[in-house]
Amino acid sequence: MTEVSVAKEDAVTADELVVLSGVNKHFGPLHVLQDIDLTIGRGEVVVVIGPSGSGKSTLCRTINRLEGVDSGSITIDGDPLPAEGRALARLRADVGMVFQSFNLFAHKTVLENVVLGQVKVRKADRKRAEEKARALLDRVGVGAQADKYPAQLSGGQQQRVAIARALAMDPKVMLFDEPTSALDPEMINEVLEVMQQLAQEGMTMVVVTHEMGFARSAANRVVFMADGRIVEQAEPEQFFSNPRSERARDFLSKILHH
Amino acid sequence: MFDFLEGYDVLGAFWTTVQLTVLSAVGALVWGTLLAAMRVSPVPLMRGFANVYVNIVRNIPLTIIVLFASLGLADIFGATMGASDFKIQGFRLAVLGLVGYTSAFVCEAIRSGINTVPMGQAEAARAIGLNFSQTLRLIVLPQAFRAVIGPLANVLIALTKNTTVASAIGVAEAATLMKTMMENEAQTLAIGAVFALGFVVLTLPVGLLLGWAGKRLAVKR
Numbered sequence: 456m457t458e459v460s461v462a463k464e465d466a467v468t469a470d471e472l473v474v475l476s477g478v479n480k481h482f483g484p485l486h487v488l489q490d491i492d493l494t495i496g497r498g499e500v501v502v503v504i505g506p507s508g509s510g511k512s513t514l515c516r517t518i519n520r521l522e523g524v525d526s527g528s529i530t531i532d533g534d535p536l537p538a539e540g541r542a543l544a545r546l547r548a549d550v551g552m553v554f555q556s557f558n559l560f561a562h563k564t565v566l567e568n569v570v571l572g573q574v575k576v577r578k579a580d581r582k583r584a585e586e587k588a589r590a591l592l593d594r595v596g597v598g599a600q601a602d603k604y605p606a607q608l609s610g611g612q613q614q615r616v617a618i619a620r621a622l623a624m625d626p627k628v629m630l631f632d633e634p635t636s637a638l639d640p641e642m643i644n645e646v647l648e649v650m651q652q653l654a655q656e657g658m659t660m661v662v663v664t665h666e667m668g669f670a671r672s673a674a675n676r677v678v679f680m681a682d683g684r685i686v687e688q689a690e691p692e693q694f695f696s697n698p699r700s701e702r703a704r705d706f707l708s709k710i711l712h713h
Numbered sequence: 714m715f716d717f718l719e720g721y722d723v724l725g726a727f728w729t730t731v732q733l734t735v736l737s738a739v740g741a742l743v744w745g746t747l748l749a750a751m752r753v754s755p756v757p758l759m760r761g762f763a764n765v766y767v768n769i770v771r772n773i774p775l776t777i778i779v780l781f782a783s784l785g786l787a788d789i790f791g792a793t794m795g796a797s798d799f800k801i802q803g804f805r806l807a808v809l810g811l812v813g814y815t816s817a818f819v820c821e822a823i824r825s826g827i828n829t830v831p832m833g834q835a836e837a838a839r840a841i842g843l844n845f846s847q848t849l850r851l852i853v854l855p856q857a858f859r860a861v862i863g864p865l866a867n868v869l870i871a872l873t874k875n876t877t878v879a880s881a882i883g884v885a886e887a888a889t890l891m892k893t894m895m896e897n898e899a900q901t902l903a904i905g906a907v908f909a910l911g912f913v914v915l916t917l918p919v920g921l922l923l924g925w926a927g928k929r930l931a932v933k934r
Binding site: 519521539540541544545546547548549550551552554556557558559560561562571572575576604606607617620621624 | 755831833834836837838839840841842843844847851852855856859932933934
C-alpha cells in the first residue's frame with residue numbers, strides 16, 4: 456500500500472493534461488454543469504463522486520466532447536477541444552473512454568474490437584495491431600476469449616475488453632464513466648483490479664464511480680459534485696475522514712454506513 | 714395441354730424480369746443506403762433532402778414514376794440513358810424508375826434498422842476516434858442491416874412483382890408477354906396461372922433464404 460502511494464506521488468507533476476475552466480452546460484432548463492473549473496495533472500488519478508444527477512457523468516463525457524458544452528473551455532495537453540470533424544476525431548483517439556454499459560461492438564469479435572481503432576484511426580499495420588490487441592487482452596485477463604463475441608462474455612469480462620480497446624489507442628488520459636455500475640457484485644473487483652494496475656502504472660485517469668474503496672486506494676484526488684457544481688475536492692484520506700462541506704458529509708453519511 | 718405456350722418465349726420474358734429485378738435491387742440498395750445515411754447525418758441539408766425525397770417518392774404510384782421516366786425524362790428532356798435503341802432505353806428507364814421508387818422503401822427499412830442499434834455503439838465508435846462516416850460504415854450500418862434483412866426481403870419481393878409495371882412503357886418482361894398471350898390465346902386462366910406461378914418461383918426462395926439469413930446473422934446483444 457505504501458509503495459503505491461509513493462509511486463503515485465512521483466507520477467504527479469505540475470504538468471497539466473486536462474483543464475476545464477468555466478464550463479457550463481444545460482439540458483433544457485436543467486443547468487447540469489455550473490462553472491466547472493477542474494485541472495487534471497499528467498499521471499493523476501481523479502475520482503469523481505456525488506449523488507445521482509449531480510452532473511458527474513456529464514462532466515466525464517464533456518472531456519472527449521461526447522457532450523458539447525454551452526460555455527467555457529476544455530483543453531487537453533494544451534489543445535482546446537475542436538468542434539465536430541476530423542480534428543475532434545483525432546483528439547478523441549487520445550482520450551480513452553470506458554462506459555457503464557461496456558458498448559463493445561456487438562457484431563465484432565473481442566479481438567476485432569481491440570484491433571479496429573488501431574487499424575482505422577491509427578493506420579497501424581493489421582498484424583502488429585493484432586499482436587498488440589492480444590497482449591492487451593492478456594494483460595486484462597481475457598486473452599482466452601479473443602475470438603468470441605461480446606455477448607458470449609460476462610459483464611466483467613466485457614468491461615475489461617472495453618478497457619483494452621481504449622488502451623489500444625495509447626490514450627493520454629482514460630475516462631471511466633461508472634465502469635462497475637452495471638456489473639454483478641462478484642465481477643466488480645476484477646474490473647477494479649485492472650483499473651488499480653493502470654493507476655499504479657501512471658495512467659492519467661478520471662473515474663466517475665460509486666466505489667469508495669477504489670477512491671480511497673487509487674485516487675490522488677477526490678472531486679465531490681452535487682447539483683452541477685464541484686463542491687469539494689481533496690485527497691481521499693482527508694475527504695473521507697474529514698469532509699469540509701455539509702453536502703459531502705451528508706452524502707458520505709448515507710453511503711459509508713454499510 | 715401446354716401447347717398454348719408454343720411460339721412464345723416465356724423463359725426469355727422472365728429472364729428480363731429477373732434482370733430488371735436484380736439491377737433495380739442493387740441500385741435501390743445502394744441509393745437507399747445513401748439516403749438512410751443522409752437521414753441520420755449531422756448535415757441539415759442532407760437530412761432535409763433525404764426526408765423530402767422519401768416522403769414524395771414513396772407516395773407516388775410506381776406507374777406514374779415509370780411513365781414519367783419514359784415520357785418525361787426521355788421524350789421531353791431527351792435522356793436516352795446512353796441507349797442505342799428504344800428497347801434498351803425503355804429497359805434502362807424502367808430500372809431508373811424502379812430504383813428511384815424502391816430506394817425510398819429501402820431507406821426507411823435501413824433507418825428503422827439504425828434505430829435498433831443502441832446509442833452506445835456509435836458513442837464507443839466516436840470515442841476511439843472514428844469519424845462520422847467510419848462510425849456509420851463500420852459499426853452502425855453492419856448492425857442495422859442485420860436487423861432488417863426480413864423487411865428488406867419484403868421490399869425485394871415487392872420489387873420483383875413491381876417490375877411488371879415496366880410493361881407500361883413497353884419493356885418485354887413477363888407481364889407484357891402475358892398480356893400478348895392473353896390477347897392471342899383462348900386459355901386465359903391457364904396463362905394467368907403460369908405467370909403467377911413464375912413469380913412465386915422467383916420470390917418464394919428469396920423470402921425463405923433471406924428469412925433464414927436474417928435469423929443466422931442477427932447480432933446477439
